[in-house]
Amino acid sequence: MPQKHYRDLEGKTPEEQEALRQQYFQNFREGMEKTLENEIDGHERKMTIIGLITLGVFVTVLGLAAWL
Numbered sequence: 001m002p003q004k005h006y007r008d009l010e011g012k013t014p015e016e017q018e019a020l021r022q023q024y025f026q027n028f029r030e031g032m033e034k035t036l037e038n039e040i041d042g043h044e045r046k047m048t049i050i051g052l053i054t055l056g057v058f059v060t061v062l063g064l065a066a067w068l
Contacts, residue, residue: 009067021060028056 009017
């Protein structure tokens, strides 16, 4: 997660932090889906989307764990 996103979490309540995390994941997923719709078709696209979402969640969780 970029440094800016860490700054966005500073000083926020746990509820506000969770809302920001959910919005970040939603924006990431939507952006990746739009990109992949134009690049990959069919089953490959679905599998790639699933993999990237999983990777994004994993990396973000690791980053947040390291930050906390």
